Amino acid sequence: MSLIPLYGKTRTELAELVIAEGLPKFSATQIADWLYRKDVDSIDQMSNLSKKVREQLSEKYTLGLIAPDQVSESTDGTKKYLFPTGNNKFVEAAYIPESDRATLCVSSQAGCKMGCLFCMTGKQGFQGQLTSGEILNQLRSIPEFRNVTNIVYMGMGEPFDNLDSVLKSTEILTSDWGMGWSPKRITVSSVGLIPALRKFMEQSNCHLAISLHTPFEEERKMLMPIQNVYPIADVVAEIRKVFKGGQRRVSFEYIMFDGINDTPKHVKEMAKLLSGLECRVNLIRFHTIPDSPLRGTSDAKMLEFRDALTSKGIFTTIRSSRGQDIQAACGLLSTKALIEKNNLLFFSHKFFTNIV
């Protein structure tokens, strides 16, 4: 019988578990404390549980921590970690140190179903959902674990297509009984799956980032098939309805493609779409991916675009590009080569590392 992972379980799930094991209810809080605050590496280290209880738990459970298989390091200090996640699934996480902070970009799925034209993960197809434990393991099992100040759910996969696991992981990150992080240190990115967006806004205080990339319907359909199901105008209308302001930040990600979405008419339409909404726009350099006709906008033109949006009253920044030499930059995360090497099947297609 394979052992059940404890890492990634919420306190409610741990409470159910201890009751099922005939243990006192407070053991759930003790186990959560060992898992998420004291960072033990084994059940045996949970020293305020009796030896008998630890032995009983060890017969059925394990922590479920998995070390990365590989790490690549960029000349700029960015590191890309490759994690096995069970059933021959692999995901990547990117650790991006800066002067006063360190951001970890985590994956929420192995591969992705969304098929965005500009994304390497999109090209590799969907291999499976990650559990909350597999998402958090990308943080817990890297050597820089204690240095990480911010987490962005912008790695492989569409977080809102695996919302329950994502919400469980953010609950563990932000709860008093869990890691106790401020939700202001966490950003979840999505193409805008509206029902999940609604649930996320109700159940989480973490920042939201929406992949926008163009305000024009036909163009967005070409870049992002999800536009056929959830048009960006509807996504923005939904955000206007449910976003109450306060500490939460809403941002829009905008990868810039030369000659496609970087014209004055795009500035005008963006200003119309986002008019009056408390938000920011992050402009992202496009890193060319194999077999794609898309090219990135020049730095000079990106500056012009930023200034034009700013002059329309939209707070706009250009995101610095990191880890390009190790394929950890925006749009480049993919485990496709590994999947091919291992003769695995893949079913449909993205990814991009956005550094907030």
Ligand code: SF4
């Ligand atoms: S950009 Fe994001 S949502 Fe689109 S295919 Fe890549 S991983 Fe999926």
